[in-house]
Amino acid sequence: MTARAMTPKARVSRANVFMALLRRDMRVARRELPFFLVRTTLQPLMFIVVFGYLLPKMGFMKEGYSTALLPGVLAISLTFSAIQSVALPMVQDFGWTREIEDRLLAPVPTSLVAAEKIVAGVLQGFVAALFVLPLARLIMGPIPNLTFAHIGTVLLITLLGGAAFSSLGMWLGTAIQPQQIGLMFSVILAPMIFFGCAYYPWQGLSAVPVMKYAVLINPLVYVSEGMRAALTPAAPHMPLGAVIGALIAITVIFWTVGMKSFMKRALG
Amino acid sequence: MTETNAITIRALRKVYKATGGKKLRHLSLPGGSFMPGGTGGMPRPSAHDVIALDSLDLDIRQGEFFGLLGPNGAGKSTTIGVLTTRIVPTSGTATVAGSDVGTQAVSVRQRIGVVPQQPNADRSLNVIENLQFHAAYFGIPVAAATKRAQELCETLGLSDKLNVKLNEMSGGQQQRLMIVRALMHEPDVLFLDEPTVGLDPQARLGLWEILRGLHAQGRTIVMTTHYMDEADRLCDRLAIIDRGKLLALDTPRALKDKAPGGTLLELVLDGDALGAAEKVKAIDGLTRVEASGTVLQAYSGTGGRLLPAMIEAAEQSGRRVKDIHLLPPSLETLFVSLTGRKLG
Ligand SMILES: Nc1ncnc2c1ncn2[C@@H]1O[C@H](COP(=O)(O)OP(=O)(O)O)[C@@H](O)[C@H]1O
Numbered sequence: 001m002t003a004r005a006m007t008p009k010a011r012v013s014r015a016n017v018f019m020a021l022l023r024r025d026m027r028v029a030r031r032e033l034p035f036f037l038v039r040t041t042l043q044p045l046m047f048i049v050v051f052g053y054l055l056p057k058m059g060f061m062k063e064g065y066s067t068a069l070l071p072g073v074l075a076i077s078l079t080f081s082a083i084q085s086v087a088l089p090m091v092q093d094f095g096w097t098r099e100i101e102d103r104l105l106a107p108v109p110t111s112l113v114a115a116e117k118i119v120a121g122v123l124q125g126f127v128a129a130l131f132v133l134p135l136a137r138l139i140m141g142p143i144p145n146l147t148f149a150h151i152g153t154v155l156l157i158t159l160l161g162g163a164a165f166s167s168l169g170m171w172l173g174t175a176i177q178p179q180q181i182g183l184m185f186s187v188i189l190a191p192m193i194f195f196g197c198a199y200y201p202w203q204g205l206s207a208v209p210v211m212k213y214a215v216l217i218n219p220l221v222y223v224s225e226g227m228r229a230a231l232t233p234a235a236p237h238m239p240l241g242a243v244i245g246a247l248i249a250i251t252v253i254f255w256t257v258g259m260k261s262f263m264k265r266a267l268g
Numbered sequence: 269m270t271e272t273n274a275i276t277i278r279a280l281r282k283v284y285k286a287t288g289g290k291k292l293r294h295l296s297l298p299g300g301s302f303m304p305g306g307t308g309g310m311p312r313p314s315a316h317d318v319i320a321l322d323s324l325d326l327d328i329r330q331g332e333f334f335g336l337l338g339p340n341g342a343g344k345s346t347t348i349g350v351l352t353t354r355i356v357p358t359s360g361t362a363t364v365a366g367s368d369v370g371t372q373a374v375s376v377r378q379r380i381g382v383v384p385q386q387p388n389a390d391r392s393l394n395v396i397e398n399l400q401f402h403a404a405y406f407g408i409p410v411a412a413a414t415k416r417a418q419e420l421c422e423t424l425g426l427s428d429k430l431n432v433k434l435n436e437m438s439g440g441q442q443q444r445l446m447i448v449r450a451l452m453h454e455p456d457v458l459f460l461d462e463p464t465v466g467l468d469p470q471a472r473l474g475l476w477e478i479l480r481g482l483h484a485q486g487r488t489i490v491m492t493t494h495y496m497d498e499a500d501r502l503c504d505r506l507a508i509i510d511r512g513k514l515l516a517l518d519t520p521r522a523l524k525d526k527a528p529g530g531t532l533l534e535l536v537l538d539g540d541a542l543g544a545a546e547k548v549k550a551i552d553g554l555t556r557v558e559a560s561g562t563v564l565q566a567y568s569g570t571g572g573r574l575l576p577a578m579i580e581a582a583e584q585s586g587r588r589v590k591d592i593h594l595l596p597p598s599l600e601t602l603f604v605s606l607t608g609r610k611l612g
């Protein structure tokens with residue numbers, strides 16, 4: 001029995017491994033792009049058809065509603081796809097396929113694997129929003145007050161919203177049992193969407209003051225309002241500073257909780 | 269001692285906490301801890317906690333083909349999990365290839381290859397992509413990775429599968445892919461968790477050949493199994509574990525020499541075996557007669573020749589014999605003598 005001399009190993013660069021993990025997720029995402037887009041954007045697009053096209057045609061909606069609707073629908077597409085892009089693979093990988101184990105054995109800190117997943121979620125959220133934007137414009141026609149003058153702000157809100165909701169997806173995906181996915185959609189995500197100021201501006205809730213303050217616990221509110229501040233600044237919206245502050249706080253909280261939950265699952 | 273250890277395990281303990289109402293716990297917020305509040309010192313194990321590893325000590329030498337043998341639930345996968353940095357132990361330490369699995373997990377991962385109990389290749393990717401990405405996680409450029417993947421697939425009989433999707437591969441092929449993947453980054457220590465479970469006899473023999481080849485290259489191999497013959501034929505040394513405890517540790521030959529003399533005769537009765545044991549003890553030539561539950565065991569120096577007498581004695585005690593087992597001296601009988609139960 002001749003033992004192999006232990007080969008000296010060069011330390012692998014974390015950045016390289018991170019990029020390799022990201023390339024893997026992007027390759028898979030590219031292959032599943034049509035399904036991904038249908039899964040995450042069909043619902044907001046149908047909402048646009050009904051509330052942004054049909055109802056105005058029938059005269060039930062005032063002209064300006066599309067101004068309130070567009071940023072909200074982008075917010076939903078972004079956050080929904082960010083959550084799903086992280087939560088669904090987590091549930092599957094930890095629940096039964098165990099595919100992630102190979103990545104957990106990569107010679108990098110385990111938290112890097114989780115961080116990459118969250119970044120991949122942000123990118124996918126961005127793609128979904130980018131896909132919905134022209135379609136929404138096409139369906140609803142010209143949108144009063146829409147401007148792309150503050151593209152930097154749009155990107156910042158997209159980044160923060162995507163990060164907050166990818167992190168939420170990390171938490172949900174690692175803390176929830178596979179058989180509870182249905183429950184997650186109906187108990188957590190559906191109310192979040194309906195009370196997330198996506199389909200109406202927050203200021204509009206002044207009509208129902210209790211609601212106006214109750215919805216503030218809903219993280220989607222800040223993404224919707226942030227999109228309004230960035231894309232339709234002339235229409236009513238929450239102050240941008242408050243939105244950004246809230247989104248940073250939410251991201252930090254969900255990131256911390258999501259990471260902790262991931263580490264718990266990853267390290268048996 | 270000139271020989272260094274590839275693996276050192278000291279006082280390793282793993283307790284899986286009882287999780288009453290598991291589903292609810294998973295929905296509750298982290299921080300809403302389920303640990304009993306305010307226990308300043310050692311958390312007291314509750315009755316439902318599972319002690320998967322109970323103070324395990326083990327040294328595995330470099331270049332050794334080491335077997336972890338034990339029945340289901342013995343703690344084999346937990347041991348592998350700790351050694352491969354995937355499971356955090358409750359207490360104790362383990363070093364692999366010179367690095368601590370807890371504090372230097374990254375260096376450990378760099379030097380180990382892991383073949384899991386269940387094949388877990390990336391189903392969204394084909395074979396070559398699986399191998400290329402795995403290599404990329406270890407910093408190996410794609411050209412070098414592709415070359416190595418082709419060579420390894422050639423050796424393991426997968427060269428016609430490079431562009432095939434995972435769901436088009438048989439269990440045996442997926443198992444071999446797991447070995448190729450584990451070898452992509454040239455690990456010093458290779459871990460295999462029950463690699464032959466679910467393989468047909470042909471594939472099993474093929475895998476044995478592959479493992480012998482890897483061992484001949486001087487690689488340290490740690491394999492778990494609950495097949496005696498496999499452990500016997502492949503391993504330099506074996507640890508027999510049960511309920512998280514090390515029961516015996518030696519070469520297969522030395523272990524077999526330790527096996528209690530004679531053939532184990534075992535009767536399964538239709539009721540308590542105590543009365544039957546009394547009668548059987550009277551038979552000349554049977555030693556170490558023992559009853560546990562409905563199972564009656566005795567050792568004989570003359571093979572199965574005393575079996576009829578044993579059956580008759582058991583039936584005289586008013587029991588009926590439902591099943592008969594006969595085991596020649598082997599690792600199996602050693603295991604039974606150590607634990608009072610069979611492996612499989
Ligand atoms: N994640 C877990 N949670 C709770 N108990 C576990 C977990 N994993 C393993 N166990 C228990 O720990 C013991 C040892 O399991 P394992 O190491 O998988 O044994 P083996 O691989 O030898 O069959 C068993 O009783 C098993 O039920």
Ligand SMILES: [Mg+2]
Nearest residue numbers: 344345385462
């Ligand atoms: Mg096991």
